[in-house]
Amino acid sequence: MKILVAVKRVIDYNVQIRVKEDGSGVHTDNVKMSTNPPDDNAVEETVKLKESGKVKEIVAISIGEDKAQESIRKALAVGADKGIHVKADSYIEPLGIAKILKKIVEKEKPDMVFLGKQAIDDDCNQTGQMLGSMLNWPQATFSSKLNIKEKSLEVVREIDEGLETLEINLPAIVTCDLRLNEPRFASLPNIMKAKKKPMELLNAKDMGVDLKNRIEQLKVEEPPKRKAGIKVTSVAELVSKLKNEAKVI
Amino acid sequence: MARETMEYDVVIVGAGPAGLTTAIKLKQLDPNLNVCILEKGAEVGAHILSGNVFETKALDELIPNWKNEGAPVKTKVSKEKFLFLGKNSSLSWPTWLLPSVQKNHKNYIISLANLCRWLAEHAEKLGVEIFPGFPASEVLYNDDGSVKGVATLDMGLDKEGNKKDTYQEGMELHAKVTVFSEGCRGHLGKQLIKKFNLDEGKNPQQYGIGLKEIWEVSEEQHQEGLVMHTAGWPLDSKTYGGSFIYHAENRQIYLGYVIGLDYQNPYLSPFDEFQRFKTHPSIRKMFEGGKRISFGARALIEGGIQSLPKMYMPRALLIGCDAGTLNMPKIKGSHTAMKSGLVAAEAIVENIKNKTDLSIYEKKFKESWAYKELYTARNVKPSFSWGLILGIIFTGIDQILFRGRMPFTLKHKHADHEALKPASQMPKIEYPKPDGKLTFDKTSSVYLTGTNHAENQPVHLRLKDPNLPINYTLKEYDEPAQRYCPVGVYEIQKEKFVINSQNCIHCKTCDIKEPSQNITWVAPEGGGGPKYGNM
Numbered sequence: 075m076k077i078l079v080a081v082k083r084v085i086d087y088n089v090q091i092r093v094k095e096d097g098s099g100v101h102t103d104n105v106k107m108s109t110n111p112p113d114d115n116a117v118e119e120t121v122k123l124k125e126s127g128k129v130k131e132i133v134a135i136s137i138g139e140d141k142a143q144e145s146i147r148k149a150l151a152v153g154a155d156k157g158i159h160v161k162a163d164s165y166i167e168p169l170g171i172a173k174i175l176k177k178i179v180e181k182e183k184p185d186m187v188f189l190g191k192q193a194i195d196d197d198c199n200q201t202g203q204m205l206g207s208m209l210n211w212p213q214a215t216f217s218s219k220l221n222i223k224e225k226s227l228e229v230v231r232e233i234d235e236g237l238e239t240l241e242i243n244l245p246a247i248v249t250c251d252l253r254l255n256e257p258r259f260a261s262l263p264n265i266m267k268a269k270k271k272p273m274e275l276l277n278a279k280d281m282g283v284d285l286k287n288r289i290e291q292l293k294v295e296e297p298p299k300r301k302a303g304i305k306v307t308s309v310a311e312l313v314s315k316l317k318n319e320a321k322v323i
Numbered sequence: 324m325a326r327e328t329m330e331y332d333v334v335i336v337g338a339g340p341a342g343l344t345t346a347i348k349l350k351q352l353d354p355n356l357n358v359c360i361l362e363k364g365a366e367v368g369a370h371i372l373s374g375n376v377f378e379t380k381a382l383d384e385l386i387p388n389w390k391n392e393g394a395p396v397k398t399k400v401s402k403e404k405f406l407f408l409g410k411n412s413s414l415s416w417p418t419w420l421l422p423s424v425q426k427n428h429k430n431y432i433i434s435l436a437n438l439c440r441w442l443a444e445h446a447e448k449l450g451v452e453i454f455p456g457f458p459a460s461e462v463l464y465n466d467d468g469s470v471k472g473v474a475t476l477d478m479g480l481d482k483e484g485n486k487k488d489t490y491q492e493g494m495e496l497h498a499k500v501t502v503f504s505e506g507c508r509g510h511l512g513k514q515l516i517k518k519f520n521l522d523e524g525k526n527p528q529q530y531g532i533g534l535k536e537i538w539e540v541s542e543e544q545h546q547e548g549l550v551m552h553t554a555g556w557p558l559d560s561k562t563y564g565g566s567f568i569y570h571a572e573n574r575q576i577y578l579g580y581v582i583g584l585d586y587q588n589p590y591l592s593p594f595d596e597f598q599r600f601k602t603h604p605s606i607r608k609m610f611e612g613g614k615r616i617s618f619g620a621r622a623l624i625e626g627g628i629q630s631l632p633k634m635y636m637p638r639a640l641l642i643g644c645d646a647g648t649l650n651m652p653k654i655k656g657s658h659t660a661m662k663s664g665l666v667a668a669e670a671i672v673e674n675i676k677n678k679t680d681l682s683i684y685e686k687k688f689k690e691s692w693a694y695k696e697l698y699t700a701r702n703v704k705p706s707f708s709w710g711l712i713l714g715i716i717f718t719g720i721d722q723i724l725f726r727g728r729m730p731f732t733l734k735h736k737h738a739d740h741e742a743l744k745p746a747s748q749m750p751k752i753e754y755p756k757p758d759g760k761l762t763f764d765k766t767s768s769v770y771l772t773g774t775n776h777a778e779n780q781p782v783h784l785r786l787k788d789p790n791l792p793i794n795y796t797l798k799e800y801d802e803p804a805q806r807y808c809p810v811g812v813y814e815i816q817k818e819k820f821v822i823n824s825q826n827c828i829h830c831k832t833c834d835i836k837e838p839s840q841n842i843t844w845v846a847p848e849g850g851g852g853p854k855y856g857n858m
Contacts, residue, residue: 086365088775088854092616095539104437106366106773106854259478259491259849262454263327 112190121153151260172204341643342504344664363458381661401548422722458846469637540613592806699727773854
């Protein structure tokens with residue numbers, strides 16, 4: 075079996091985001107970037123499947139500027155076999171990303187596509203679902219446990235009500251939750267070896283898909299500052315305040 | 324079982340200005356050398372914090388056409404000011420009366436973190452392998468006692484040191500020569516100085532803590548290229564320190580405060596002195612209405628040549644502030660650190676090719692312009708142990724009349740951790756409450772550093788005696804760790820000493836100032852610590 079796993083380079087989750095004064099976006103110059111955390115879980119799961127002998131090949135793909143290759147190299151360092159970098163110099167919406175991924179799927183013919191459940195920069199949570207729909211493949215989103223079978227996949231999903239277990243046929247789309255696993259560290263020798271693994275270079279412009287963005291971004295602004303809290307002396311007071319002042323119960 | 328091993332010609336510990344300079348120079352001299360750099364930060368620059376008014380002398384030697392290569396060295400100093408502050412007053416000191424070491428008209432206002440990122444790209448193009456997120460945690464020795472290399476930290480251990488699922492054993496990096504460039508109070512450098520008695524016959528090293536914020540201010544408040552320093556309030560005349568205010572590009576001001584760690588009062592809090600400083604009427608107006616966008620802190624070297632240890636040992640070198648090459652009166656260390664890196668590279672190439680003894684590194688450094696300027700600067704810092712006024716008078720005579728060539732050398736008498744007086748003998752200091760606009764608390768400040776350490780890993784701030792903080796330091800000194808730590812790592816809660824090590828920003832102040840030297844800073848799991856942007 076062969077898996078395609080998609081990774082995105084985003085602002086590191088520890089960095090305090092700074093909104094540009096003109097509201098056009100956030101500052102990214104000299105800001106620490108890293109792989110989107112749920113994408114790390116996706117990569118880790120594919121490597122585990124490979125280690126268990128159920129998967130033969132892992133192809134890691136990233137779409138974005140040249141430095142997106144850092145995220146691919148990281149995936150290669152923990153166990154992916156081959157990388158594909160689709161160069162794109164400007165922002166592409168999930169729809170465009172899904173279209174590019176579809177083209178890659180048609181070429182690479184994987185049995186499964188793994189993605190993070192969503193990216194922590196735009197929080198869209200759309201790419202996996204759109205790709206599933208375009209390919210007409212079954213999908214399991216927010217997966218926190220996987221069991222691979224002969225021609226199907228048993229997946230436990232994290233949903234609002236608790237956990238849901240699905241069985242879906244292959245080929246399939248899986249989007250990964252943070253609880254799926256704990257990503258491993260890349261070792262120094264493996265980082266060195268990753269530099270020699272093959273990386274195919276493509277350009278988004280040459281993929282033959284319509285990448286026009288459909289959404290107009292009006293403004294980016296900081297969330298309102300949290301106000302100082304108060305201390306209450308009794309449960310009765312708390313309930314009364316929730317009811318009468320906050321009006322939430 | 325033996326750990327996995329990688330062999331290099333040269334292994335460099337720390338991707339700061341000194342280490343990166345060594346790596347680049349090595350490859351310029353001999354492209355065939357295998358050179359790697361280990362860096363504990365998650366990326367190059369993440370742990371770099373500095374003023375910084377930059378003198379380009381060493382960069383000119385390393386990369387002469389740096390201007391055309393896009394070095395982030397752009398804002399030329401256009402104007403200088405020096406203020407003496409009283410509680411509500413300020414006296415502007417004429418710049419023609421400043422010693423020439425404090426004149427900056429040829430220098431640039433830069434972000435050292437960004438310069439390091441640029442140097443790292445340059446180094447990688449030359450074939451240097453840089454591994455961010457991999458702290459060197461252990462020095463390895465050959466049978467003959469010489470340095471063999473370093474080992475990286477085991478990763479994936481839990482709090483008690485048990486292996487987690489993600490456990491990964493550290494690995495050994497062996498080298499013909501290992502270069503230690505960890506910056507001020509490097510935790511391996513400290514071990515080497517002790518093991519090889521490198522500080523024998525030298526004065527105890529002197530340190531300071533530097534705190535820095537970056538502010539975005541209005542057009543009217545900003546004057547690109549302006550460099551300003553202050554002395555005096557809020558510090559008393561016995562405490563060595565002062566501020567820097569540098570107007571960088573994009574309406575940003577780099578604002579910082581440096582306090583000598585030889586201060587005596589255990590109630591002093593460097594962080595709160597810095598915050599209080601901003602409330603001075605002549606400072607407040609520069610920042611009012613502006614926005615603080617970054618915060619950080621880092622210890623720095625103040626000892627000069629009296630405290631400079633021997634810089635070489637069998638098959639290893641100490642460079643930059645891992646040895647201690649900062650020029651205190653000049654308030655600059657990047658150019659001297661880089662110069663030590665340049666001569667280190669020359670010495671290493673000669674050592675590998677001709678088996679020349681590594682001692683030529685120190686010889687070359689002592690013949691360089693960097694050592695000459697450290698020599699003339701040597702008496703300034705110790706003279707301030709007589710107090711601010713005498714220090715200024717002496718420095719005027721020493722630096723302006725004699726240009727640092729007085730026929731004697733003043734000594735540093737005590738190590739910084741010996742300087743604290745018992746709490747009972749010193750006045751308590753009441754610091755004003757932060758207003759959240761101009762002045763801030765430690766919690767909101769640490770948030771801006773982006774620091775993080777993965778949960779459930781061994782605590783990297785080790786106590787030699789876990790009972791000492793409560794049984795002794797609290798009683799005798801009112802546990803000053805609560806105050807000297809700029810991000811509140813140490814707290815006393817219900818008669819318990821709590822270490823919030825996840826907040827640590829790797830400034831090393833605790834390792835230096837703890838009165839009984841009870842706290843040892845060791846490298847945490849790779850990638851931990853601050854995520855500084857343009858510091």
